[in-house]
Amino acid sequence: MIDAFLFIGLPYIALIVATIGCVRRARFSKFSMSARSSQFLEDRQLLWGSAPWHIGIMGVLAGHGIALLLPQVWSYILTVPPAMYLIETVGVACSLLALAGLSTLIYRRLTSARIQAVTTTSDLLVVALLFLQVLVGLLSAVSFRYGSAWSTATVVPYFWSLLALQPDMSYVSGFPMLFKLHLIGGWLFVLLLPFTRLIHILAVPFQYLWRAPQLVIWNTTRRRKQALAASIRAESRREFIKGAAGVTGATGLLALGVSSKAINFFKGASQDPEAESALLEKKLQRLKLTAEERSYELERQRNTMILVAGYAELDAVKGKYFIDYAMAPGLAFKGKDGMPIVISAKCTHLGCTVSSTLDENGRIMCPCHISYFDILTGMPNPGAPAKAPLPQIAWALVDAGGKVLASNTPGQASGKVAAPEALAQSSLYITKPGKTAA
């Protein structure tokens, strides 16, 4: 029964009284639509009270307002976890700021004699209630986490049910006492709106944002000089604070961004097992390739003959790459007479590897500076960047039994010649310079 009064009766009474009261006050006492300023009486404490209080409470109210009026937008934003953390953090920070400011204002109202002179009982009531309301709000936000999310699904439908004249308090009647207090407090403020200084909420001085600053001009020279000096001081202080805030903010953001990247960089990758095994496999593959190369090198130091390919693998147009005794690339073709043509593939110009496909003139090309080499003589085309011919490489054809069927050493006449059917079973070897095929 008491719940029904507090969550249905009180809201309607408050809304009706507030509407009628505000309209009345606006009609019949237009110039009282404000909070009486006390800035002339005391301005130092006011700055440190009023500014934080208003900044903080506006932040908090903006959150409440968006949630109440645009619940869908609000809950959409809250589905992003970082956004929710941000909203919660900003909310708590704003209410702490508001509380700090309000404490200063209360202290000022209770201790300054000048302010005492203009303080009414309703001012004290409002300020005390506000303090309690923000405190209770902050406590409920801290003790029941993620209020921004859960209240969107409870308080907001309750609020809209009231507006739709179908009041449904089942949304809120199960709340803990602390939060109920906060809700009741809210309606109480609606009720108090037309009768206290709270009315100034409805008289927001938006034009302050763009109107020109008001200059107080003094008529005596001394006062004018003082005022000028004071305004210069204030201006330079403002500029300094702006600059310092900009630099601090930028440096802070920069440090934050860079360190967040840097810390993660040094923390290293967190890999799933699949990626990790893929990486290991790749590394193993590369190691095997390197090992293979090393073994080639060793082979070339120890063996007098090295296998290039089976005779059947040789082709007349597409050469087969191999590594020669100098650890440089070589190419093996099958010549027109069926004998292999074995030639170095290291360009005599700048050491690029010559490509392996013969053109229609029986030449292979170096892609780096476009030299064409005739594979029979090794000579480059006239005018090519390469001047020296590609050297021929000594080779031998050996059959399965280890018998040398044919061999060739550059600068010497070809060795034995064998029957084609025997050649087909043989393999092509290169022979170490200075040694003859055995």
Place this chain on the structure above:
Amino acid sequence: MNAKEILSHTEKYLAERLPVEKMNYASMVQKKEVPVHGLAWGYYIGGLAMFFLMVQIATGLMLLFYYQPTVSDAHASVEYITEQVPAGALVRNVHAWASSLMIGSVLVHLLTAFAMKAFEKPRELTWVTGVLLLGITFGFGFTGYLLPWHQVAVNATKIGLQTIEQIGGYLPGPMAEWPRLVKEIIQGEASVGQATLSRFFAIHVIVLPLAIFGVLGFHLVSVQLHGMSKGVDEKPRRMEKFFPTFLLKDLRVWGIAFMVLFILGVCLPFESLFAYPLFEPFDAKGSTPDGIKPEWYFFWVYYPLELLPLWVILLGSAVLALVLLATPWIFQNTNRKTLRLVAIAAGIYLLVMTLFGENIYHLFKG
């Protein structure tokens, strides 16, 4: 002239170039002033180059935590940095971009210092150390290029080193063998392989940084001792305090540079500027892929090298190096207007060769 006189001459010379009596707070901080005139933007370029160097040191150290300088693992570790390590792609990309920007600003710094006659007495040694720094910076570029061990890196390095061997053809008698020996000393073995990688790595991360710290230290101290050079023949509009006015402006330039660098690093992979997909691991048995060329900052010498006989380039480079080192003495009586024209001509040459070198090459070679 006897030994004593030579000694006292040297002493006087050095005392004039290194006025250590100015090494105090009053003249280095309180009194130092920077002239304001039309070419005053040139005063920011050297600092900008140093800023990029600092970025290079920071990102380079970060890469060093993951990079593995072996033939089998180098490419895989670079791939790991770019693909797996958080922000690894960013760090590597910033390293690549900052290297180019550093070389770019060093070149612009060289041209503006020349145009402003900043090598005038007593700043000769500042200029000479600057030329050495240019060489070191190119050394950084050349050695760093090999480290990822992909096709372009290894093949371009091979060609670059092979060019040294070519010099042998112009030398008489037994001297013809020397360039090949020099090449093999740099290379560490008969062809570009593990030894080369180890050496380039050592040079890139230890030798050149140590060298640049020493030379840059001298360069900076002498800049600080002599103050900013006058820069123009006419009287400067006004002077501004180095501390804090110029320093703050300098920091602002650095801030903008960092932002540009960061945006480039995040948005545009350096390798995307290459028209060919050559970033596969180096394949010792494959043919050299088409379109191998060095980094853009070598284009000014690379394309002429492709077009002209080697000896022309060798002669030209030798003359250029000597002229650069001897600039303070060769141009000591030249006025700034002429110097400015020479610098503009050199700048246009660098720009044209870098941007249109390939077109020019095709124009002549088809």
